[in-house]
Amino acid sequence: MIPKGRMMSTWTYVKKHWQLYVLFLLPALLLVIIFNYVPMGGVVIAFENYNPIKGISGSEWVGLKYFARFMSSPDFFQYLFNTLKLSVYGLLWGFPVPILLALLLNRINSKGLQKKMQLILYLPNFISVIVLCGMVFIFLSVNGPVNKALGTSINFMTMPSAFRTIYIASGIWQGAGWASILYTGALTNASPELKEAAVIDGANLLQQIRYVEWPAIKDMAAIQFILSAGNLMSIGFEKAYALQTDLNLNASEIIATYVYKKGLLDGDYSFSTAVGLFNTIVNFILVLLVNQIVKKMNDGKGL
Amino acid sequence: MVNKFSKYSLQDKILLILGFVLLGVFALLILVPLLYIIFASFTNPTYLQNHGLTLDSSKLTLDAYQRVFEDSSIWIGFKNAIVYSVVFTALSVLVTLLAAYPMSLKDFRGRKFFNTVFLITMFFNGGLIPTYLLIKNMGLIDSMWSIILPGCFSVWNMIIARTYYESIPHELCEAAELDGANDLQYFFRILLPICKPIVFILVLWQFVGMWNSYYSAMIYINDPAKQPLQLVLRGILIQNQPQPGMIADIASTAQRSQMAELLKYATIIISSIPLLVMYPFFQKYFQKGITIGSVKG
Secondary structure, eight states, X not given: OOOTTOOOOHHHHHHHTHHIIIIIIHHHHHHHIIIIIHHXXXXXXXXEEOOTTTHHHHSEEOTTHHHHHHHHSTHXXXXXXXXXXXXXXXXXXXXXXXXXXXXXXXXXXXXXXHHHXXXXXXXXXXXXXXXXXXXHHHHHSTTSHHHHHHTOOOOGGGOHHHHHHHHHHHHHHHHHHHHHHHHHHHXXXXXXXXXXXXXXTTOOHHHHIIIIIHHHHHHHHHHHHHHHHHXXXXXXXXXXXXXXXXXXXXXXXXXXXXXXXXXXXXXXXXXXHHHHHHHHHHHHHHHHHHHHHHHHHTTTOOO | OOOOGGGSOHHHHHHHHHHHHHHHHHHHHHHHHHHHHHHHTTBOHHHHHHTOOOOOGGGBOOHHHHHHHHSHHHHHHHHHHHHHHHHHHHHHHHHHHXXXXXHHOTTOTTHHHHHHHHHHHHHOOOOHHHHHHHHHHTTOTTSTHHHHSXXXXXXXXXXXXXXXXXXXXXXHHHHHHHTTOOHHHIIIIIIHHHTHHHHHHHHHHHHXXXXXXXXXXXXXXXXXXXXXXXXXXXXXXXXXXXXXXXXXXXXXXXXXXXHHHHHHHHHHHHHHHHHHHHHHHHHHHHHHHXXXXXXXX
């Protein structure tokens, strides 16, 4: 054993613990270098007129041409706002629901009923995006159950004005129950003594929630809000793309789906990469901003 | 800890009942569509389109299920999805658990550096096209490795595993070292067996994640024989293109499109069976999993 206070030299350490580097860390490191860092280097094609035959080094350098093309195109603001609206509205509508569900679940006296309820609420989380969207198409189709119930024949999936509502509502349907687990977990940590004291003091329901339950879940809520706010630009491709129809593109075309179509369907590699890079940069700025705000509220401690 | 309902004041009772009604409505909104799909999948397609659901047994049919089962595409999709998900989960969880170990050691030399290398990838990425070109240049198009390798190591999961390791008392490691165990022996014989919950959770997350995703497969897999289930489902559910063999024998166009609708219900049910069967088994790990997952990295 090494006597306390005497540090091993780095070389001795590495020699003694070579396994940590070669067996434990190397596989992950290789994966990260190949599949994360190499493509990061590949973004130079956003500044080139990339030609697959000439390769990255042989293609002509065009600087910011593709960024300028994207930002001056009439679609630029539409796609940017579609992305932001979808995620901001999604956050604002979706954020309170799991908290409400957890507070209500917590008030169910019968443990058995509570378990059954949770089982139902968590279930949609395990349904795939494709099946979820397939169900949306089925239920909202012109002669589907929703139209039958309303006595109408509205084609919801072709209406740009309905897209965001459909996207966000189906998101809450699928994810709110699962997200409530976090708060249920935090609520079980709420001190029972505090609660009893509140009841003895004659606190009513809202006061109990405000002084006993809310403090128990406050931190969790803050973390969740920050994490989602930092992800505003990386809103999922999969669901938006699956719910797109030719007629609702005005609302449903977001940057991620645009990058896919321009790049892989049209083969416009450089332009698509530039748009993707733009998205990454905006997202990073948002993360920094959110982190600054947290620091301010959290006495100088960021994430 | 929760007080009896009778102890609430009248005003609180009303509030609470309203809340429970809301909760009940939410649960019904989940259950009713799912039950609808189940019942509809057994209903005669013409009747379903004109009238809706029925309990009249003469209007019920197994036709859609028969057609889906007789067509090979769903089975190919199932087989591929199982292979991809199992290989992905095994590799991904192993690599992640291994990498998290040195990163959890306070005196690990180079910890800060490696940490930065990993964290950067959470904020920056090459994006779709550079990644696609890389995969193409590596000759991985139409190979299962194109969907398995790029997402194999997850920094986020590594942080979660690391946080879990850090909660294990360090004396255990020192004792093992005194007994002459090297890092590998300590990790597999002592640390992993105590860390079963986190292993199980990562397996669950990665498996469900791979099983349910279609993005990478849509980009990298063109060969129909290699498509995972979700891509086959996408054709039937989203693109309205049932496998030709499923409806080829129906002469009337109207009936064919009604059957195409019915096939959607049946494929939704069939594709959900594996997860539904596993669902009760996962259940006891839900709470634990998400609580660990919420530990901030």
